[in-house]
Amino acid sequence: MYYNNKIKVEINGYGVIGKRVADAVMLQPDMDLIGVADIATDYRIKTAMRLDIPVFSAIPARIDEMKNAGVTVVGTIDDLLSMVDVIVDATPKNVGAANFEKYRSAGVKAIFQGGEKHSLTDHSFVAQANYESALGRDATRVVSCNTTGTVRTLKPLQDAGLLKKARGVLIRRATDPWESDHGGIMNTVVPERRIPSHQGPDAQTVIPELDVVTMAAKASHTQTHLHYWILELNQQVEREDILEIFRRTPRLVFIKSSDGLTALNSTVELMKDLGRPRGDMWEAAIWEDILSVNGYELYFTYQVFNEAIVVPETIDAIRALTGTVKDGAESMRITDENLMVLRDFFIPDNLQYATQF
């Protein structure tokens, strides 16, 4: 028996993103996690059991295989779809697309991840950019970690009338830690085979008028991306003006080399020190003391925690599709307070949300 006024949420795919969305849904006062669907039979899904999350078989025919492996399976995804309002599809790239028809038939609103194409739902979502346009839609796609970081940083400059064009170089992590015992790269850097890389055009699915080009490479590490940007501005500004704009923008946080936060691993450590679940960072972390303004140009670098940055966006997308909260800023406020998304890593919690978005 669930409270009728809570949004009933299902997650399909209890992997890197799915398990984090599950955690986040459980922290929201207006949502109920009804269950997760998967086909795994190993420690990953056994952890869901351990955390008392009801597990369903994502492919009905696999249910016996899962049970034989010792997984307590409550039912199939078809059962689960009949119980929920929204499904978050966090299955591997391209699997989501194949699932869409099933969700539609069940009358369940659907949120896909950035591995799917924009054309799947014709709507790509970043809360701070276009929450309102997702209100009441049947489906949306939360863009990838890299695109989310790009939109979060470029949007406020665009809104301030400053952004002429943006050129970015993205140094990506090669693979996620959980699967780094196979499929990784070693002692090398792998440039993407095309310039522009797909992230720039992808940001235009959220903000069509952006003049943005990206180039990307995979480097030999497993956690978080580092983005470098060269922006051409419409007018000369002071460095402090840019800092102020970023400071007012939700889900961006400044970090400083002078605080000992000198590299990607430093921030990963800080997140653990702050007691965050899984050591996650949902914010894009901009190096304040590296950011530089030079005439009409702005240069900066920030860190994208690829496993986690889209989690708050996904939570907002749930509210947007179901229409329970009409105002994007209000949804973001609820999400961020309950997840403990911060505005500053070192200011006490009770002061974090004083600033008006």
Added chain:
Amino acid sequence: MYYNNKIKVEINGYGVIGKRVADAVMLQPDMDLIGVADIATDYRIKTAMRLDIPVFSAIPARIDEMKNAGVTVVGTIDDLLSMVDVIVDATPKNVGAANFEKYRSAGVKAIFQGGEKHSLTDHSFVAQANYESALGRDATRVVSCNTTGTVRTLKPLQDAGLLKKARGVLIRRATDPWESDHGGIMNTVVPERRIPSHQGPDAQTVIPELDVVTMAAKASHTQTHLHYWILELNQQVEREDILEIFRRTPRLVFIKSSDGLTALNSTVELMKDLGRPRGDMWEAAIWEDILSVNGYELYFTYQVFNEAIVVPETIDAIRALTGTVKDGAESMRITDENLMVLRDFFIPDNLQYATQF
């Protein structure tokens, strides 16, 4: 104002070990964390502030430097020493030794870490091996992560009269994640320059009668050690006999490749999935399905989470020195229940502690 019946604890050095011991002390019903002392001025100590842990200057002359860097400093280590019963010294190797006299003068019992020499306190501590011999002592030394893993696994076999000799090869992590932006190794393996390596003799500081030899190398990863052991037994046994001995031993947990736990990174992911603080694993994790018995020989491999494995031992050492709990098994039970040290990663919590130690 602190309850008189709680043990008042100070930690000197809020680094990799110190911050974890701080977390653990705060979780114990019979301990109070009075404060931490350090000389850092960066994000590491600012996190302690953020978590409302009182910060003291470990070197009185540095207090202004810390304040100028924005750290709220309550006082100096001398102030702190006057307020506590026990100090856990988690300063870098060899710094601890120099501090001992100060602690002694202040009449504060002291726990050192494995980086210090056995001769410093003439007592080296692993809870399951020699808790009782530390009762009421002024000081002890909690042995290193590698030695702790070694003692936890060899002791029960020794107690069962099975162990003739043990030969181990230790594949160590090269550096800790927080400092992996400098001082690491890359794309290589570095053998220790001496055989036997120091870990074998170090285990003998806890159990003098062990016949143990170790060899060690650093490999190109940052988290957790992998130990391989070849044991010669006094009699032929069944594989199941060995499993049963390990199953009954606290702070050892079995993991299985067949559960998808196939490498060091898998277990690191599992710890995060289980919601553990900092993703820590306090248990030594033995691969159940790799362990093999061949006549008089036993082969096995286990994982040592070097940043965390000594934390429960340190908590027990606090009780042993202060003498508040006379029985080692009882102290271990309290520690493990409050830290949530597990006997099995997949069994529900309420069943974890049913087994008698």
Added chain:
Amino acid sequence: MYYNNKIKVEINGYGVIGKRVADAVMLQPDMDLIGVADIATDYRIKTAMRLDIPVFSAIPARIDEMKNAGVTVVGTIDDLLSMVDVIVDATPKNVGAANFEKYRSAGVKAIFQGGEKHSLTDHSFVAQANYESALGRDATRVVSCNTTGTVRTLKPLQDAGLLKKARGVLIRRATDPWESDHGGIMNTVVPERRIPSHQGPDAQTVIPELDVVTMAAKASHTQTHLHYWILELNQQVEREDILEIFRRTPRLVFIKSSDGLTALNSTVELMKDLGRPRGDMWEAAIWEDILSVNGYELYFTYQVFNEAIVVPETIDAIRALTGTVKDGAESMRITDENLMVLRDFFIPDNLQYATQF
């Protein structure tokens, strides 16, 4: 037109091993490299063209594809088989087995690599152990890099009547440099899922009476393996006795930490400094100043350059199968002088071969 008194050699598979064997064949006074067969169309095979090595299509149907990619293809493997005495099959694991019938039909003697099973040819080859038993056979299998290192070091101790049993832990490289932009491991160690690992039993295909058990793990580096061994001896010996045995053994070289050769990468650098082709090390390099004797036990560690160590063995196998040199020591002498396999990395060349094998 080729000299009739030279052995006509073909290589199938111009990859990590094949290209090195090609280099080595070209350096032998008694061998002619007639051509290499492959199906690659990329830089790897274009390099063979660049070095004026005739290229043949390993799968006749692929010949057009190769030509279209710009590779000058002289003919198919069938053409090549009609021109040679011996084929070295350096194709990927299990492909070799499927080729054997073709070689047999063509009346060409065949050498397979360690990826194939012993049962394929019923003979597994390490020159110093069993050259003579391969004389005149139709086929043999040069054992893997790890097994070659194992046999080279254990055989002389076995011959001296010293070896009772050998227990090894092998820290393997995860993937080869050329393919480390995919398929590698990152920031982890991966234990093999079975103990004993296959290398111990594999050494018994060469020396059946060895009492040898191995355990193995992949670590996060791309070049060379590190082996640790614990040997139980039949009698107490002096450390110098062991050194002397190894010193007299071909294809073993001592290195010293005190010479700055402190890790796997040091030796890789030294090989480049010595001007070796591809920076290869054909010798197993034993750390002299780490090797230790303790009563009836011997401990030592050595480095196996996995890409190259089997190359001299393969050259010897060519002579053994064709029967052109009856004495293994003589074949090894020819191979080693022409490849510049060394007895000591720092002694001038003209003194290297003074020692009698």
Added chain:
Amino acid sequence: MYYNNKIKVEINGYGVIGKRVADAVMLQPDMDLIGVADIATDYRIKTAMRLDIPVFSAIPARIDEMKNAGVTVVGTIDDLLSMVDVIVDATPKNVGAANFEKYRSAGVKAIFQGGEKHSLTDHSFVAQANYESALGRDATRVVSCNTTGTVRTLKPLQDAGLLKKARGVLIRRATDPWESDHGGIMNTVVPERRIPSHQGPDAQTVIPELDVVTMAAKASHTQTHLHYWILELNQQVEREDILEIFRRTPRLVFIKSSDGLTALNSTVELMKDLGRPRGDMWEAAIWEDILSVNGYELYFTYQVFNEAIVVPETIDAIRALTGTVKDGAESMRITDENLMVLRDFFIPDNLQYATQF
């Protein structure tokens, strides 16, 4: 006894750069390597002995220490300075500056490396940019690997009147392979603490009128840098125009992903396959099939083999300072033919130098 018409060269510092310059000097028909000076006592200097290169003590007081370690030392650097025309100082950063006075007193022309400041010699050298301005000078500084790559690629576009401004992101290797058993970074990326990074301004020491800004980070690999560039052009051009300019430029080579050269490690492997000493690449390798033109913008990425790229420049600098060859293009032709610097990795050697520079 040396031919009077050869330039007598000494190298101070037989490390990563020094040993490569030594190799290169020995290959030049118009140069004699008289000796190398160093203070090392380990395998690095023993390799020089092994290669019959006379070794001198770089610090006279260290001569006994070197001899005691088994190094054959011919004399001190003072002896060596009296025998040579030019010294190449390849000592660690900042050590070179301290040596300059000694070289000047000895009347020996001096070449420093990019670790020294421009102000040391007031001349920074890249052969294709400013050979002639170094003619007859007492000293110059060959710029760093990154700056050399930058100048080689931007100069021809500048000369063609196309370059308006250049913005680069440099993904650097963290440490060199020989020292990667200490001092490296692991599983992280380390952004430089300042934007602009020093490489952009450093290129202006060679070509003052360049409008160039760089940002840089160290990634977790040991070999070669990857540069990404965004160039604003003075006019719209066709992609082929750019390719043609680069094709005509010496010491630039195109590589293609479609040839299997997909990442930094691929090219490292190719160099070994081509039989190059130490697997070195002296050319900057531009990915032809990634380079892209978009209106007034040009994007491209290339690889800089940091250990080797400055070697041909250093050889040219020797000729420039001594004035034996007046024409930079002629010096580059001699250097490149003798080192086998290529214009195309797959075209046969005899066709490589047909193109007029």
